[in-house]
Amino acid sequence: MHAYSGLNDADRRQIDTLLDQRRQVVPARRDVLGEGEVPRFVHVVLEGWGCRYRQMSDGRRQILSVILPGDVFDVTGQVAIRMDHAIGAITQMTVAEVSAEALHDLQLHVPAVAQAVRWNGHVTTATHREWIVSLGLRSARERIAQLFCEVYFRLNLIGLCPTQACEFPLTQADVADATGLTPVHVNRMVQEMRRDRLIEWAGKSLTILDLDALCEIAQFTPAYLHLEHAVPA
Amino acid sequence: MHAYSGLNDADRRQIDTLLDQRRQVVPARRDVLGEGEVPRFVHVVLEGWGCRYRQMSDGRRQILSVILPGDVFDVTGQVAIRMDHAIGAITQMTVAEVSAEALHDLQLHVPAVAQAVRWNGHVTTATHREWIVSLGLRSARERIAQLFCEVYFRLNLIGLCPTQACEFPLTQADVADATGLTPVHVNRMVQEMRRDRLIEWAGKSLTILDLDALCEIAQFTPAYLHLEHAVPA
DNA sequence: CGGAGCCTTGAGATTTATCAAGGGTAGTGG
DNA sequence: CCACTACCCTTGATAAATCTCAAGGCTCCG
Numbered sequence: 403m404h405a406y407s408g409l410n411d412a413d414r415r416q417i418d419t420l421l422d423q424r425r426q427v428v429p430a431r432r433d434v435l436g437e438g439e440v441p442r443f444v445h446v447v448l449e450g451w452g453c454r455y456r457q458m459s460d461g462r463r464q465i466l467s468v469i470l471p472g473d474v475f476d477v478t479g480q481v482a483i484r485m486d487h488a489i490g491a492i493t494q495m496t497v498a499e500v501s502a503e504a505l506h507d508l509q510l511h512v513p514a515v516a517q518a519v520r521w522n523g524h525v526t527t528a529t530h531r532e533w534i535v536s537l538g539l540r541s542a543r544e545r546i547a548q549l550f551c552e553v554y555f556r557l558n559l560i561g562l563c564p565t566q567a568c569e570f571p572l573t574q575a576d577v578a579d580a581t582g583l584t585p586v587h588v589n590r591m592v593q594e595m596r597r598d599r600l601i602e603w604a605g606k607s608l609t610i611l612d613l614d615a616l617c618e619i620a621q622f623t624p625a626y627l628h629l630e631h632a633v634p635a
Numbered sequence: 636m637h638a639y640s641g642l643n644d645a646d647r648r649q650i651d652t653l654l655d656q657r658r659q660v661v662p663a664r665r666d667v668l669g670e671g672e673v674p675r676f677v678h679v680v681l682e683g684w685g686c687r688y689r690q691m692s693d694g695r696r697q698i699l700s701v702i703l704p705g706d707v708f709d710v711t712g713q714v715a716i717r718m719d720h721a722i723g724a725i726t727q728m729t730v731a732e733v734s735a736e737a738l739h740d741l742q743l744h745v746p747a748v749a750q751a752v753r754w755n756g757h758v759t760t761a762t763h764r765e766w767i768v769s770l771g772l773r774s775a776r777e778r779i780a781q782l783f784c785e786v787y788f789r790l791n792l793i794g795l796c797p798t799q800a801c802e803f804p805l806t807q808a809d810v811a812d813a814t815g816l817t818p819v820h821v822n823r824m825v826q827e828m829r830r831d832r833l834i835e836w837a838g839k840s841l842t843i844l845d846l847d848a849l850c851e852i853a854q855f856t857p858a859y860l861h862l863e864h865a866v867p868a
Numbered sequence: 869c870g871g872a873g874c875c876t877t878g879a880g881a882t883t884t885a886t887c888a889a890g891g892g893t894a895g896t897g898g
Numbered sequence: 899c900c901a902c903t904a905c906c907c908t909t910g911a912t913a914a915a916t917c918t919c920a921a922g923g924c925t926c927c928g
Contacts, residue, residue, distance in 0.1 A: 464768045464771040533767050534697060537770035582770060583917090587916055590876090593876085625719055806905090816884075817884075
């Protein structure tokens, strides 16, 4: 939540209290919330990477979005809704579990919180749309570039990527699941991108060598992230 | 809005008043709202079909979702947000333009309206996720089947498709833009589906001959539409 | 040292795109 | 009433992108 707009100290204390009440640590590669579960809390990511995903009966998996620290999910607005997808941890994750009622109250008292929740919803939806565009009309290379760009800008926003190098704990298979490609093809494209000196990527560390070129390839415009409404605290 | 949950007569009158205040008729194939515009109103579709879409500089187009009567869009929650995609009319459309403030007030007084707006948001987001799955891991035939199924169930819900036959004003090129395929390939798949006696489709009329088979092909489960929260009035 | 997980490479198959052209139909103007 | 145009739909041939299958190598961890 630290990336959201203008809060005073009192507000901030209230938020921290709320986030401190109940938290859960989920090991890497385990579910935070399974498909079909009915979430009892609103979740706020404090640490670690995760993803929304959908698993098919034949084993194929589609990653629907990448979840980073500060993201809020399951804002169901007091309606019990069965999850139509799962939330998985990519690295170990720490998430705060907030009761919907408490969050609702806080939203009434602190407009900035209501604002932040709305902002979160907008960005989530806009990001989904961007992924539809990516999968619908971009090539393999373009989709992968798009993913790198999105993650880079979002990390940057929350202060987790102050330089060109950042953590990137997804495997090539994860990237494949996110982009609708096969791991083999992702591998070949990534190698091409390395040859072209666009990126370096080894282990869990990614370096963006040529951000402009990458954005150009992906036709990436960060507008959909609505960065302007998310002034870092 | 007629498909939404339990309202009494007084509430209904208030809603109708709101919807009556200002409306716009948009001819077929024109934009209701262009990319980059800042919407001044919340829109409620009273009549006609539309779509969200994103146009690329090279002319390619991705349809992001199909918009049907009763759908609400641009629920920006009093924040002026620049559209990162456009809203286009497929047939002639009649939309009510509601001021964000008026809607907000009504939400406070009539919980069912707040509920309906939230429901709308959920379904929109869930539908986007479903499209990501479709584009990410389904084949051409499966994607087209998915689109037919989604539209069929949604029309059914709002009472516009009481039998197996329904209006379907998209062209094959539109279906291509929605599914990330080329018009040529859509044509071939549709013909296959006709040969297999799954559908009939001529002009602007679609008949679902074998809904079960179609759902099976698309692995379609209407869960994401959350029909259970949308009791017809 | 052995295993597990991940990355890499190659060859061939499949799906889907591209290019190009023809045909139907509905509306429009003469 | 006819000709014409515009918009779709259809078909064929060929090309390109991506997938599949299969195997081998690296690295980290126990």
